[in-house]
Amino acid sequence: MKKFLRTIFLVDLFQGLWVTFRNQNPKYIYTEQYPAERPKVAERYRGAPRLNINPDNGETLCIACNLCALACPETLIVVTSERNEQTRRKELTTFTYDLSRCMFCGLCEDACPVDALELTQDFELATYTREGQIWDRQMLEEGPTPTQYKC
Amino acid sequence: MPETTFLDSTELVLNMGPQHPSTHGVLRVILKLDGEKVMGTECVIGYLHRGVEKIGENRTYQQFAPYVDRMDYVAAVSNGLGYCLAVEKLLNIEAPPRAQVTRVILTELNRIASHLLWLGTHALDIGAITPVFYCFREREEVLKIFENYCGARLTTHAFRIGGLQYELYDGFEEQVKAFCDMFLPKVDEYEELLTNNRIWVARLKGVGILTGDECKEFGVTGPVLRAAGVKWDLRKAQPYSGYEQYDFEIPTGENGDTYDRYMVRMQEMRQAVRIIRQAVEKIPSGPIGKTPKVIKPATGEVYVSIEAPKGELGYFVVSDNSTQPYRVRVRPPSFVNLQALDRMVRGGLVADVVAIIGTLDIVLGEVDR
Numbered sequence: 001m002k003k004f005l006r007t008i009f010l011v012d013l014f015q016g017l018w019v020t021f022r023n024q025n026p027k028y029i030y031t032e033q034y035p036a037e038r039p040k041v042a043e044r045y046r047g048a049p050r051l052n053i054n055p056d057n058g059e060t061l062c063i064a065c066n067l068c069a070l071a072c073p074e075t076l077i078v079v080t081s082e083r084n085e086q087t088r089r090k091e092l093t094t095f096t097y098d099l100s101r102c103m104f105c106g107l108c109e110d111a112c113p114v115d116a117l118e119l120t121q122d123f124e125l126a127t128y129t130r131e132g133q134i135w136d137r138q139m140l141e142e143g144p145t146p147t148q149y150k151c
Numbered sequence: 152m153p154e155t156t157f158l159d160s161t162e163l164v165l166n167m168g169p170q171h172p173s174t175h176g177v178l179r180v181i182l183k184l185d186g187e188k189v190m191g192t193e194c195v196i197g198y199l200h201r202g203v204e205k206i207g208e209n210r211t212y213q214q215f216a217p218y219v220d221r222m223d224y225v226a227a228v229s230n231g232l233g234y235c236l237a238v239e240k241l242l243n244i245e246a247p248p249r250a251q252v253t254r255v256i257l258t259e260l261n262r263i264a265s266h267l268l269w270l271g272t273h274a275l276d277i278g279a280i281t282p283v284f285y286c287f288r289e290r291e292e293v294l295k296i297f298e299n300y301c302g303a304r305l306t307t308h309a310f311r312i313g314g315l316q317y318e319l320y321d322g323f324e325e326q327v328k329a330f331c332d333m334f335l336p337k338v339d340e341y342e343e344l345l346t347n348n349r350i351w352v353a354r355l356k357g358v359g360i361l362t363g364d365e366c367k368e369f370g371v372t373g374p375v376l377r378a379a380g381v382k383w384d385l386r387k388a389q390p391y392s393g394y395e396q397y398d399f400e401i402p403t404g405e406n407g408d409t410y411d412r413y414m415v416r417m418q419e420m421r422q423a424v425r426i427i428r429q430a431v432e433k434i435p436s437g438p439i440g441k442t443p444k445v446i447k448p449a450t451g452e453v454y455v456s457i458e459a460p461k462g463e464l465g466y467f468v469v470s471d472n473s474t475q476p477y478r479v480r481v482r483p484p485s486f487v488n489l490q491a492l493d494r495m496v497r498g499g500l501v502a503d504v505v506a507i508i509g510t511l512d513i514v515l516g517e518v519d520r
Contacts, residue, residue: 012347019343020281030288042295044302044317073214105217105308106301110316119302 035149041121046104048122049097051140052115060141061116064092071111076101097140099125100133122146162190165501169198173276173505176515180492180504187500192493196486199519207479212238212312212446215479220306222483223517225268228261228297229459231310236391237455237466238312241448250314250440251393256327256430257300257309258392259423263334264293265460265512266416266423270341273413273509277354282341289337292330299326314440327431331424338420345413355410359495359507362407369491373462373484375511378415379407385458392457397426409510416512447474461485461512481520485513 006012032039041047052061064081076098081090109119124146127133163184168174177198183191203222207215219234220227232254239245246254271286294304301309301317309315345351361371363379376383384401386394402418404411448470456465462484471477488511495507 007349012349016281016344016348019340023285030291042298042302044300044320045298046302071214073210073217103217103221103306104303105306106303106316107214107217 041123043121045121045123046106046109046119048099048120048125048144049102049108049135049140050118050120050122050143051095051137052118053141060092060137061114062092062095063114063116064090065113067111067113068108068117071107073105073107074098074101074103077108092137095137095140097135098133099135100130167504169195174508175272175513178489178508178513178515178518180508182496182501182504184501187502189496189499189501189504192496192504194489194492196489196515196518199515201520203520204479204481207476209475211474212448212476213442215476216311217306217308219481220308221516222481222520223265223459223461223464223485223514224305225514226261226265226460227305227307228257228309229265229457229464231308232258232392233455233457233459233464233466235310235312236457237453237468238446238448240455241451241453241468241470242312242443242446244313244443246314246392246440247438248393248435249437250310252430252434253315253319253439254310254392255394255397256427256434257297257307259427259430260293260296260327260330262423262460263420264290266420267293269416269460269509269512270413273506273512274345274351276505276509277351279345279348279351282344285337285341285344289334292333296323296326296330299323311440311442312446313442314438316442318439319434324431324434327427331428331431335421335424338417342417346417352410354503354506355413355510356408357406358409358499358503359510360406360408361491361495365491365494366407369494370487371462371491373459373488373512374412374415374419375462375488375491377401378404378411380405385456385463389456391455397429399426409506412510445474447472456482459484461514461517462488483517483520485511485515485517486520489513489518 053059054061064079066079069075069077069079078096080094081092084091104119106119108117120143122144125144165182165184166179167182168179169177174180179195181193181195182189203218206218216231216234219230223230267286267290271283274282297307298304299320300323301307361375361379363381366376366379366381380403382401382403387401399422402415402422404415450470450472452467452469454465454467456463463482464484465482467480468476469478492507492511496504
């Protein structure tokens, strides 16, 4: 009998409608207005790579040890270096990073012994050309400059 | 060509997918129909084949870890745990206690995220549009914890062989506890929306029945097996990563129909919260484990399986004493569960095919690998 009455008065449907009604409150809006309102990503976010430079003298921190290139599963990092005859040290000449193949696993930044290569919080990496995805040393040091939209 | 009258019915072959929203990816099902009735099915898979197992043979042990995340991409943490445990067993090492407890917390959070995605999309297939928004709202909280912990939301690469790479961030315990407190009332809310709803019950009760014996024949595991009344959970049967320390129950169903599978998964989310609460209370201090720089296991082979959100996820790794695995074979739960589709669908109606594919909770990245 009770079940019959529940069926007649559509109790189950009103129960569900009550849930949706409770969630109508505007304070439960979770949508982000993305281009105008930029999300704050986590501190450890693995986004665009960056080749750090020493803030004191503007020289690169990279010691051209090639460990990141060896750690990368996709072998998308190419490091070239030449030996400085005066100081007898290896110096970085070029550093290319193919972002189009990168899966942001973070193994390269784990491998870096001097914290030169780092994955940063920049996440807007779209380009108009395929070549634009291949970042050279200058691009890696400066980082991307995405368009900032305002509403 | 045989002469047919309008009274005779001929078999109609209908292609469902690979671009069909309710096949959850790129599954193609060839349905043989007699009117509305399904006489047989044939699954065509392989549209998302990326050769993950072959890639594994050409990468070092550490380098292969990010690729396993891309198989079951809604439960990437579980995949990573299975692979790391397999290689750790091959090397005869064990992660330190702090790493193990952290692994348990993250995998259980991932179980919740995976079940939430299943619930949302399954309800969407049946025709209830509201739950998907609520589910994704709560799933977002889990993904934020992952993002804060390891820097990625979906393909996390959270664990490393031998322990963890990242130390827990400040406020991890608080965030996880806050999520647990927030989440349990939300599960009740989903149940309020669906459990008694007459359309939901009518669409799910008695649809796609798979008995316990049939499950065992097919090798079906996970919630599908438990809904058939078989109390089998690898976390209890062969505990790994310290699961024996936690107090939780294995929810089971009775009839093995789609409705029972729904109830089992809802209960599993509550049990996952229970495990997380216990684990957060006792995160030990100490090291988080160090990844060996060069991994070169002795010749041998090892099979390790864990209870992923979708069922038994196994890794079979063969080593030939080099830095790269000789062979990596994955036993994905979705692939094995998908075999049971024909048995469940046969004799049913076309509209139920959608419900049954949804209830199997397949991820095509894992089926095709």
